[in-house]
Amino acid sequence: MRELDNPAWHALNGKQRDFGMVGERAARYLPDISPIAAVADQSTQALVELAGFVEPGRFVAVFAPGEPPEGLWRLAAMAPLSQWVCPDPPPIDAEIDWVELTDAQADEMLRLARETDPGPFEARTNRLGDYIGVIRDGRLVAMAGERICLEGYREVSAVCTDEAYTGRGFAQALVLEIVRRQQRADCVPFLHVRTGSPAQVQAIHVYEKLGFQKRGDYAMTVLVRK
Known part of the structure; x- marks a missing residue:
């Protein structure tokens, strides 16, 4: 690895x-x-x-x-950051009604990402992999997808839920679906959690339940070009 x-x-x-x-x-x-x-x-x-x-x-x-x-x-x-890998997700059920997200929902995805701050997300980030989401009351209220994809590994990313819809199991169900897709493609799922973020404790609880194990601690350095 x-x-x-x-x-x-x-x-x-x-x-x-x-x-x-x-x-x-x-x-x-x-x-x-x-x-x-x-x-x-x-x-x-x-x-x-x-x-x-x-x-x-x-x-x-x-x-x-x-x-x-x-x-x-x-x-x-x-x-x-802490980095997590999922060698073998448990056989649990977390069924919800979700939809495939495409370029047609790109603006909605960007809006949700800016409102919830799951990490860097730009206008065409959705092109990097599969993205799925939950629609309620005509709006995208939760999503998860893929970002960094390399040979044998795919990152789970942009896991976020509108504050008004938290506590309903949306994040867990969406991550589980993405992870299962990645494993069917013979790829090891991995993800990153920002240390000290408001959602850190809850996120780790969900990821551990889905079979993720901590691999190590890293740092992302933000550099501004002079």
């Missing part, structure tokens, strides 16, 4: 290459796909190369980069 130490790098150099800009030591998703970027190593050269993919004033979120070279980057934030 060493690929999961730097999942975005392996995804952008593999299955998701068409969704990004890829160089010798640096890569990033297209801006309307995701702000996530990756470097092959912690060298200064990698971050210099990454700077060529980012316009001044814009930011990227990078897994485990080295020290940002002066004059190119400003360190904006460090976001601690």
